[in-house]
Amino acid sequence: MPAADIAWLLTASALVLFMTLPGLALFYGGLVRAKNVLSVLMHCFMLAAVMSVAWVVLGFSLAFSGSGQWIGDLNNIFMLGTARGEDQLLALFQMTFAIITPALIIGAFVERVKFGFVILFSLLWMLICYAPVAHWVWGGGILSADSALGFFAGKGVQDLAGGVVVHTTAGVAALVLAIMIGKRPGFPKGVQPPHQPVLVMVGASMLWVGWFGFNGGSPFAANGDAVAAAFVTHISAATACVTWMLWERMRFGKASLIGIATGMVAGLASITPAAGHVGPMGALVIGGVAGILCQEMINVVKQNFSIDDSLDVFAVHGIGGIWGTLALPFLAVAGLGGAGLGDGVSVMGQFVVQIAGVVIVAIFTVVTTVVITLIVRAIVGMRTDSDTEMEGLDLTAHGERAYDLT
DSSP: OOHHHHHHHHHHHHHHHHIIIIIIHHHHHHHSOGGGHHHHHHHHHHHHHHHHHHIIIIIHHHHHSSSOSSSOOSTTGGGTTOOTTHHHHHHHHHHHHHHHHHHHHGGGSTTSBOHHHHHHHHHHHIIIIIHHHHHHHHSSOTTSTTOSSTTTTTTOOOOSSSIIIIIIHHHHHHHHHHHHHOOOTTTTTTSOOOSOHHHHHHHHHHHHHHHHHHHHTTTSSSSHHHHHHHHHHHHHHHHHHHHHHHHHHHHHSOOOHHHHHHHHHHHHHHHTTTTTTOOHHHHHHHHHHHHHHHHHHHHIIIIISOOOOTTOHIIIIIHHHHHHHHHHHHHOSGGGTOOOOOTTOOHHHHHHHHHHHHHHHHHHHHHHHHHHHHHHHHHHOSBOOHHHHHHOHHHHHHSOOSOOOO
């Protein structure tokens, strides 16, 4: 691997880790109440540590070792079969994805979940749900172009950086967990607004910058593909920010800082699967639709279905990732400035493959999330008691407070 590629992938790995620490931690931390902000920071910080260890011990081997269709082999447990240097760089870059995916999920059950549940559930979920899906799509498995299933062979689910692997799995799991843990007291009208929009803006800005590594690093080279992926990533984020602002102002009379920050994240999640295929025109469409679609889905989830997905993980990441995945075949055409699809692959043919991939991964995620949740809940419990929720998780779970108001 050329030195320039190595340097870029090292930089991209740092940028993706930066998305979780401190980007996502601050973004989520600002969205909760003051008495729970440290618990959110604690969740993100500890998940970065736990997922890193689990990835080295077993996760990387399950996701990227061997030629199995359903799961990797055990030849790389403890990284013993991984050569020094370039192979470790691949493991490092992919480790940062394994960190942020379960970290995204915690937004569904903040302010009412036990710390032990977060850690044990996330550990098992990464190994049992995330790693197999990563293998299916990126590791030569059943959803890849190398699939033994004729339906996917030669095409494969196109997902540059995780519209399916990261955002669909995290979003669907978040929805399941939000249903299983139940609503916060007073939801929806009695829940207090985010305590610190400044933290939300700072964290969102870090996510925006870090996403250049997320998508731009996924071509695994410092080349034109990386440039194109980074460029359309930025365009989609900016466009979604604008359309979210306009739609919010039309509906509610005012545009909010938290709104435009959330819209920007929706644009990033939506472009993630398609950044390797679409051009600037496609990015404008993906981001523009995401800013409205994801905003409306928040209302559907919370108002129509009365599900307390506290920080809108499903509506923003799940729906955003699915939208970008399904839009990819139509917007990748050369006439719109895209890179095109594979030789002999039609737009509708690829679209059907994309739909099938999303459905398979969503069903698998629902089943594994429910089973893991039931097991972990039986072992350590899931939800805190009402007194703990009233006092706040910062003091009751961690013995600290974010702000000294005396």
